[in-house]
Amino acid sequence: MSKADIYEVAKAAGVSISTVSRSFTRPELVSAKTRRKVLEIADKLDFNISRSATALKSGQTYRVAMLMNEEITSWFNTQVFAGIESIMHPAGYDISLFQHIDTPENRHEFFGELPIRRNVDAVFVASFAIDPHEVEQLQRIHVPIIGINTPSTEGFDATVSIDDEKGMYTATQHLISLGHHHIVYPSSEAASISSSIDSRTRGFIRACEDAQEKHDLDWQVLTVPRGAAFADSALSALLSLDDFPDAICCQMDMMAIPLVIKLGRYGHLTPRDYSIIGFDDSPNADTINLTTMRQDPYGMGRTAANKALKLINNETLATPHEIVDAQLVLRGTDAPYQRPQPADLLQ
Amino acid sequence: MSKADIYEVAKAAGVSISTVSRSFTRPELVSAKTRRKVLEIADKLDFNISRSATALKSGQTYRVAMLMNEEITSWFNTQVFAGIESIMHPAGYDISLFQHIDTPENRHEFFGELPIRRNVDAVFVASFAIDPHEVEQLQRIHVPIIGINTPSTEGFDATVSIDDEKGMYTATQHLISLGHHHIVYPSSEAASISSSIDSRTRGFIRACEDAQEKHDLDWQVLTVPRGAAFADSALSALLSLDDFPDAICCQMDMMAIPLVIKLGRYGHLTPRDYSIIGFDDSPNADTINLTTMRQDPYGMGRTAANKALKLINNETLATPHEIVDAQLVLRGTDAPYQRPQPADLLQ
DNA sequence: TTGAAAGCGTTACCAG
DNA sequence: CTGGTAACGCTTTCAA
Numbered sequence: 049m050s051k052a053d054i055y056e057v058a059k060a061a062g063v064s065i066s067t068v069s070r071s072f073t074r075p076e077l078v079s080a081k082t083r084r085k086v087l088e089i090a091d092k093l094d095f096n097i098s099r100s101a102t103a104l105k106s107g108q109t110y111r112v113a114m115l116m117n118e119e120i121t122s123w124f125n126t127q128v129f130a131g132i133e134s135i136m137h138p139a140g141y142d143i144s145l146f147q148h149i150d151t152p153e154n155r156h157e158f159f160g161e162l163p164i165r166r167n168v169d170a171v172f173v174a175s176f177a178i179d180p181h182e183v184e185q186l187q188r189i190h191v192p193i194i195g196i197n198t199p200s201t202e203g204f205d206a207t208v209s210i211d212d213e214k215g216m217y218t219a220t221q222h223l224i225s226l227g228h229h230h231i232v233y234p235s236s237e238a239a240s241i242s243s244s245i246d247s248r249t250r251g252f253i254r255a256c257e258d259a260q261e262k263h264d265l266d267w268q269v270l271t272v273p274r275g276a277a278f279a280d281s282a283l284s285a286l287l288s289l290d291d292f293p294d295a296i297c298c299q300m301d302m303m304a305i306p307l308v309i310k311l312g313r314y315g316h317l318t319p320r321d322y323s324i325i326g327f328d329d330s331p332n333a334d335t336i337n338l339t340t341m342r343q344d345p346y347g348m349g350r351t352a353a354n355k356a357l358k359l360i361n362n363e364t365l366a367t368p369h370e371i372v373d374a375q376l377v378l379r380g381t382d383a384p385y386q387r388p389q390p391a392d393l394l395q
Numbered sequence: 396m397s398k399a400d401i402y403e404v405a406k407a408a409g410v411s412i413s414t415v416s417r418s419f420t421r422p423e424l425v426s427a428k429t430r431r432k433v434l435e436i437a438d439k440l441d442f443n444i445s446r447s448a449t450a451l452k453s454g455q456t457y458r459v460a461m462l463m464n465e466e467i468t469s470w471f472n473t474q475v476f477a478g479i480e481s482i483m484h485p486a487g488y489d490i491s492l493f494q495h496i497d498t499p500e501n502r503h504e505f506f507g508e509l510p511i512r513r514n515v516d517a518v519f520v521a522s523f524a525i526d527p528h529e530v531e532q533l534q535r536i537h538v539p540i541i542g543i544n545t546p547s548t549e550g551f552d553a554t555v556s557i558d559d560e561k562g563m564y565t566a567t568q569h570l571i572s573l574g575h576h577h578i579v580y581p582s583s584e585a586a587s588i589s590s591s592i593d594s595r596t597r598g599f600i601r602a603c604e605d606a607q608e609k610h611d612l613d614w615q616v617l618t619v620p621r622g623a624a625f626a627d628s629a630l631s632a633l634l635s636l637d638d639f640p641d642a643i644c645c646q647m648d649m650m651a652i653p654l655v656i657k658l659g660r661y662g663h664l665t666p667r668d669y670s671i672i673g674f675d676d677s678p679n680a681d682t683i684n685l686t687t688m689r690q691d692p693y694g695m696g697r698t699a700a701n702k703a704l705k706l707i708n709n710e711t712l713a714t715p716h717e718i719v720d721a722q723l724v725l726r727g728t729d730a731p732y733q734r735p736q737p738a739d740l741l742q
Numbered sequence: 743t744t745g746a747a748a749g750c751g752t753t754a755c756c757a758g
Numbered sequence: 759c760t761g762g763t764a765a766c767g768c769t770t771t772c773a774a
Contacts, residue, residue, distance in 0.1 A: 097513075137493075142489045145480055146484075305682065400751070411761045413760070416753060429760085445752070
């Protein structure tokens with residue numbers, strides 16, 4: 049009694065397979081009575097339309113690919129994925145995930161084989177720089193390519209990006225306008241391929257350079273190795289500075305949050321002793337009261353997905369390429385500059 | 396020149412479509428020279444085997460469903476998903492996600508329509524209680540059903556679960572053995588359907604009851620409303636207690652982390668003034684040095700996926716149902732009980 | 743409103 | 759090792 053096919057359903061309902069098919073996919077073409085009967089029998093026989101067959105017949109795959117740097121478990125990737133999913137799933141699409149597309153081996157394998165060729169209806173590329181050659185390769189699959197936080201729009205049918213550079217420029221400016229002079233930017237080493245992280249660094253540098261003369265700044269980028277312990281590396285680098293800075297500008301909240309907590313253990317309290325600003329507004333940023341630049345990767349995923357749906361549907365996009373700004377979220381880790389006071393007076 | 400089909404490739408390569416097909420899926424059956432030529436031409440013509448057609452032909456869908464409570468963005472869900480993905484993707488499967496399967500509307504819709512019927516090769520059910528009727532419904536799709544942290548193994552072909560109750564029993568025992576007497580368990584209200592959260596509460600209660608007489612305990616479960624602000628609710632409930640507890644036992648790290656940080660602002664410092672233990676070992680637990688019970692949802696996802704693959708392959712599982720224990724991770728938020736001292740002596 | 747039949751792109755059997 | 763061909767389960771004209 050298991051796995052009845054469309055013929056059995058048709059027979060049991062006393063109709064043709066055409067009618068069974070229509071009862072599911074174009075119910076309006078079938079009389080209410082027939083349809084009800086068909087659906088009822090189908091349910092009894094555990095029957096349902098096969099997506100594979102539908103896909104084959106229609107030429108669509110009802111599947112989209114999502115390429116990402118690193119793991120889906122990172123905050124940013126999860127949020128973008130969830131945003132895309134929230135649009136694509138109800139529209140009948142599954143997401144085929146390709147993680148770690150930023151490692152040389154995976155890149156080579158992926159772009160060499162192009163396993164998604166003819167097997168997805170659209171491709172999302174989240175947050176990594178694919179080089180011109182790879183964009184070309186991707187285009188050969190002849191489906192819409194949608195970028196999220198890609199460094200360039202070149203070769204993409206649509207993109208959504210936050211302006212990382214401008215966002216970090218704003219963050220830095222905020223610290224400068226609070227009167228801080230000694231500003232450090234702890235930065236984990238750039239990935240092998242340029243990513244949005246680098247744009248942020250540029251934003252910091254540009255803001256400092258622009259304000260340099262007027263504000264007599266002492267600023268620096270403090271580069272630490274990538275890896276799981278990057279925040280601890282930054283911490284120790286910070287502590288080993290001759291003068292502890294009066295402001296710290298962070299690449300991301302995942303850098304800022306551990307710093308706030310652990311610097312506290314070494315007697316450096318924010319906002320009393322220094323200001324610090326993060327980037328992302330990721331979980332726990334509000335818990336520690338972190339002032340930060342907010343971005344909305346979930347929303348970007350939704351935007352990207354909506355564009356993809358239109359593109360799949362052969363519609364033309366009014367604005368294929370969108371840039372959104374990060375928002376300054378003022379909380380409790382920033383304060384106007386105050387001349388440092390002898391430690392024993394602080395009690 | 397776009398989207399060549401298998402016939403064009405065959406013609407261009409001077410072979411039959413059978414050979415083209417075999418060159419991709421059973422290369423060992425084709426001579427090296429022929430294969431190389433076919434692959435080369437296929438690449439030139441942007442051709443690749445269609446998964447939809449393969450799926451149709453083979454009767455498999457190369458798709459699995461994953462049902463989850465709430466959103467994929469939660470730490471637990473993301474980890475389980477990533478674990479499943481890490482096994483299923485290389486094996487050629489996509490994951491079709493069904494979120495919020497715990498809300499009445501979604502449940503009704505999902506189990507009524509059973510949209511995955513005949514459309515997935517396996518179903519993963521993560522961390523929610525489906526009632527007996529729903530298990531029955533699910534079984535009607537005639538594919539393996541694998542549970543992750545389901546409250547019962549009934550109706551599942553395989554399950555992996557952590558023993559939430561035992562884990563929390565252990566956590567509670569640890570606090571008791573440190574000499575704490577006044578222990579509070581802040582708990583967000585149970586979801587509409589029973590989940591692993593409830594097991595943890597039971598573990599706490601049982602541990603307290605078991606130790607009650609011998610240790611003269613004063614324990615309580617402090618229930619607060621669910622929702623985004625559950626940690627703040629717990630915080631204020633805690634602060635409004637007549638006597639502040641000397642130990643806090645938390646449902647999960649997401650409760651413990653904000654509490655540690657925010658209680659600090661109100662002058663309650665751990666481990667000086669109270670011990671606190673979390674559950675999960677989620678991100679930032681180590682940053683704040685939280686003593687907690689570790690679970691490994693990523694690993695559970697992998698285990699579940701491996702079971703699924705075997706089941707799909709009609710193999711029998713030696714141990715279909717596995718239970719793993721949470722591990723006590725001792726860090727810095729627990730200490731032996733000390734009689735509270737007058738506040739002014741603490742400076 | 744319904745039915746018959748062709749065809750979507752594979753795979754697998756059977757020949758050669 | 760390679761080719762011909764039927765069949766997988768559906769959708770979609772075209773006719774009735």
